[in-house]
Amino acid sequence: MITPSANILCFGAAHFDRTLQCTEHFVPAASNPVRTLHRKPGGVGRNIAVHLRLLGNNVAMLGAVGDDGDGEQVIAALSDIGIDTRRMMKLEGKHTAGYTAVLDETGELALGMMDAEVYDLLTIDRLKAQLPNLQAWPWWLIDANLPTETIQWLAANKGSTKMCAATVSPSKSARFKPVLGQLDVLIANRAEAHVLTGIEINELPQAKIAIELLRGKGIPEVVITLGAKGVVSSSNSGTAFWHPLPTKLRDVNGAGDAFYSGFLSAFSKPDTDIDDAVASGLAMASLTAETDGTTVWNLSQDAVATRAAQAEKTPL
Numbered sequence: 001m002i003t004p005s006a007n008i009l010c011f012g013a014a015h016f017d018r019t020l021q022c023t024e025h026f027v028p029a030a031s032n033p034v035r036t037l038h039r040k041p042g043g044v045g046r047n048i049a050v051h052l053r054l055l056g057n058n059v060a061m062l063g064a065v066g067d068d069g070d071g072e073q074v075i076a077a078l079s080d081i082g083i084d085t086r087r088m089m090k091l092e093g094k095h096t097a098g099y100t101a102v103l104d105e106t107g108e109l110a111l112g113m114m115d116a117e118v119y120d121l122l123t124i125d126r127l128k129a130q131l132p133n134l135q136a137w138p139w140w141l142i143d144a145n146l147p148t149e150t151i152q153w154l155a156a157n158k159g160s161t162k163m164c165a166a167t168v169s170p171s172k173s174a175r176f177k178p179v180l181g182q183l184d185v186l187i188a189n190r191a192e193a194h195v196l197t198g199i200e201i202n203e204l205p206q207a208k209i210a211i212e213l214l215r216g217k218g219i220p221e222v223v224i225t226l227g228a229k230g231v232v233s234s235s236n237s238g239t240a241f242w243h244p245l246p247t248k249l250r251d252v253n254g255a256g257d258a259f260y261s262g263f264l265s266a267f268s269k270p271d272t273d274i275d276d277a278v279a280s281g282l283a284m285a286s287l288t289a290e291t292d293g294t295t296v297w298n299l300s301q302d303a304v305a306t307r308a309a310q311a312e313k314t315p316l
């Protein structure tokens with residue numbers, strides 16, 4: 001069977017993550033000798049867009065970079081795998097965003113630094129003229145690195161486009177609070193769901209209350225991811241719990257972002273219900289947790305389908 005590809009426009013962060021480790025005892029407020037452990041592409045929007053593309057979807061990315069070498073590399077890396085980067089903004093005199101982690105000599109995080117200033121420049125003014133074109137995409141994936149006003153403007157102007165919210169972090173997830181009723185899909189981890197609902201989620205009954213509260217705000221499809229415990233999903237067909245799929249754990253980094261890609265890749269296709277989408281999300285999270293880094297480069301549709309076939313839900 002030929003599965004039609006969806007058309008998904010991803011808004012949000014695309015940058016480099018760097019990890020440096022001190023070679024001697026870490027001294028604050030001093031020059032510390034370090035070695036660079038890695039420099040890898042990252043950003044929630046980028047992580048989701050890349051997996052969506054590797055799953056065969058037509059994908060575009062709208063984000064912002066500075067006029068520097070990092071920015072050029074970010075755009076080239078997306079476009080090399082066939083992501084449409086024509087809406088990536090290269091902002092003169094600005095610096096591409098980036099996360100830098102400094103580990104002490106024992107490998108513990110000594111300092112984490114996120115420069116996300118360029119994402120604050122994804123303003124309504126910069127997007128306004130493009131609106132008719134943006135509305136031509138059937139799906140938008142919006143990561144919470146966008147400014148609150150821009151998220152509100154997009155939600156108010158989505159037209160017939162469906163909008164999926166990627167919450168990014170507990171603090172940034174609050175940016176979706178004013179637009180919950182306009183979302184078509186919300187996927188959040190338990191800490192982000194706590195921010196959005198005020199409900200602390202430790203056990204399944206709390207997850208059920210929180211997810212149904214979010215549905216009650218008018219969101220048709222909601223998923224709360226619970227780390228190693230799995231996920232809960234809720235739609236008009238009911239609320240359910242899903243165990244994670246059997247996983248040979250290697251590096252859970254990016255598993256949450258991968259869940260979005262698997263879910264949206266399936267759900268954006270005609271006649272896919274939330275159960276198939278959750279199964280596909282779990283499969284992508286599991287495959288990513290078996291891989292070093294955030295991207296499964298050798299992804300195959302078969303591997304995802306085989307893994308997804310093992311998913312089982314328990315109605316709550």
Ligand SMILES: Nc1ncnc2c1ncn2[C@@H]1O[C@H](COP(=O)(O)OP(=O)(O)OP(=O)(O)O)[C@@H](O)[C@H]1O
Nearest residue numbers: 189225226227228230231244247254255256257285
């Ligand atoms: N230790 C684990 N074992 C198996 N599966 C896992 C594990 N941790 C996470 N997963 C899978 O990944 C999904 C998403 O994980 P989680 O809820 O931790 O997202 P997150 O906090 O957004 O992660 P991220 O740090 O990638 O943003 C889980 O629902 C589960 O399916």
Ligand SMILES: [Mg+2]
Nearest residue numbers: 168189256257
């Ligand atoms: Mg996450």
